[in-house]
Amino acid sequence: AEQMIYWTDVTTQGSMIRRMHMNGSNMEVLHRTSLSNPDGLAVDWVGGNLYWCDKGRDTIEVSKLNGAFRTVLVNSGLKEPRAVAVDVRYGYLYWSDWGDNPHIGRIGMDGTNRSVIVKDKITWPNGLTLDFINDRIYWADAREDYIEFASLDGSSRHTVLNQDIPHIFAMTLFEEYIYWTDWETKSINRAHKTLGTNKTTLISTLHRPMDIHIYHPYRQPAGDTFPQNNENPGLGRRSLSPRASLLSGSGGLAAVLLALAWVAVLVARGAVVPCLFPCGAGGIPAAAAAAAGVWVWGWLGAPPPSFHIPPSILEEHKHSPEHRC
Template sequence: MQTIVVCYLLSHVQAETLTTSLDINECKAFPPPCSQSCHNADGNYSCKCSEGFILKPDLRSCRATGPNPLVIFTNRYDIRQFNIITNEYRHIFDNLWSAVGLDFHIESRSLYWTDVAKEKIQRGRIENYGTGTAEVILSNVDTADGIAVDWIHGNLYWTDTGMDTISVSNLDGSKHSVIIDDGLDEPRAIAVDPRSAFMFWTDWGMDPKIEQAGMNGVSRKSIVTTDLIWPNGLAIDYFAELLFWVDGKMHTLSSCDFNGLNRHTIINSNTVLPHPFSIAVFEDEVYWTDWKKASIQKANKFDGTSRINLLTNLNNPMNLRVMHPLLQSNFSENYCGKHNGGCSYLCVAAPQIPDIDRSARYACLCPNGQEIMDDSHTCSGQTPNPVLLTTSVPTKAPTNEQQPRGGVTGNRRNSKKTIIAAVFIGIIVLL
């Protein structure tokens, strides 16, 4: 128990000391006392874990139940898997051209990745182990550095630093739409939170920043704009409700909340982080790839301690993910699940916007060149969905006009083929 004791000495009367104990909210400290949820009480606090996790004997940390977590990562010319518990190390896909972005879909046992040399997005089975073939689901995507799966609504999001766009498709790539095509310079990592229907991405261009928008492209805003140069990797801690990112030029690993507030620098070192590229978080650890070290490392997500090398002497470590079923739990309802939300084309998650009455939890998008009609469900030139939902009307989708521009891959400019190597805790004592 932490308390502040304030003593008052009374004069002209019998000497007497009054002590008043003021409770400190330990849950607001950093590093926080709990790895997930912290509940403050008078003079004390308690830690709780999300469903599927067990509180460890230290009564602060949470351990995931179920299968062992796996680190999966693109290594430019292949995709590999590392078992964090058993140290089993396997190749999943070999003989790739230039694999960069990566994510997974637990329910279908699928991996999704981008190949910036082929200019395609591909899909393959998680348990391939070098024996299967990859399926091309999208072509002509130019330079897609980041990719993220919305496992609840069944959609795929990616950044394209060649086209300076953010796009979305269904999981087989048959329906796709550009949702953001302005104000982007060098978009890179992208992460989605289907619970809130918000997505986050990094942009390492002339005005580096981390941005947030609804997963339908609306309500866009910059949430981190200072002390950034090359914001590369980005990850969501769904259970602590935090964002983590690495900066390849600042040599930092940092965190903040979903609004960009309560920002903390966890690691700041050009020897530990000479050129970090991608980041993932699970349980109490944060994981990252580093181009210069050609390695994958991990450390405590709050203070950077207990740092170890997981894998070294890699070829070109790019994006990584920690794969575990709890990271794709059914956090919320699939609002597109019933008859595709009544949409004639593509249904995506949409955030509830406080200043818009009855804002819907989903939105209907159209192919590039078509517009949504007045019913908010049907694209121009298409046949309406036979079953239109009447319980909620989605917000009108943003204009989906692609804006072709030259782009870059890696911290590199004007070429898709060349890489340019380019807690404080304040304790106030009242006396």
């Protein structure tokens, strides 16, 4: 298992996509040129590819996990691409866009069969995640204030929650629960993924929490054996033979990595390190995804791990106040 974490970093000095080992070592820059405002990230753990959307360039792009063979997958019809999610089982990439024509779209991981699957009653689609067990796509709308799911083609929509969720930014799913970050309440929450019951606040923070991911073998199912093109991601439904997930579980517990971009907070042994991002008035997110992480272990019944955020991650986070939040 590679045990790597990937994140986007947007500063006044420029934008980057980086990665490092889960223990904080070997941090490296994967992309720094031809980036404007990279936002959501998604890892293809089978084919070994990294997908991201750039709301400044209005593109969805892909490269190998080491940054090689960068390719633009989508370069038209996007206004404010926000989140991306990959389904390696069927070879599809999904995205949300909160621009003039808000929608949720999908495209083959080879760049074919593009379609809009949700376009009605949707305004600011933010969080996006997949339920691999039930073949569903979940999303949250930060303007309409709801969480919904649908079949993978956008049909059979169902509302999970439509109260007390003022500004969801990101979401994920594990077993019977959905987890999300909320900018207005500055909290991390969960609820039953179908009924919306048992809504619980897990963490309250001082600043706006950004992305959230759960790392567990259940969240990284093996893909089908599609023909692959290792030298040109985005051409061919790529996959390698199924291999170990990026981070394997221990004792059946899900390790929950809550990645915070504007706030670098380490909830492990009580350490808290803020990284302030002054925000402009109105609007919704500009930059996203993981400048640092929060390991939440207490409610999983395990002691916190030893995890160090390198100082280099925390420096140069003087973000532009023009970013819409």
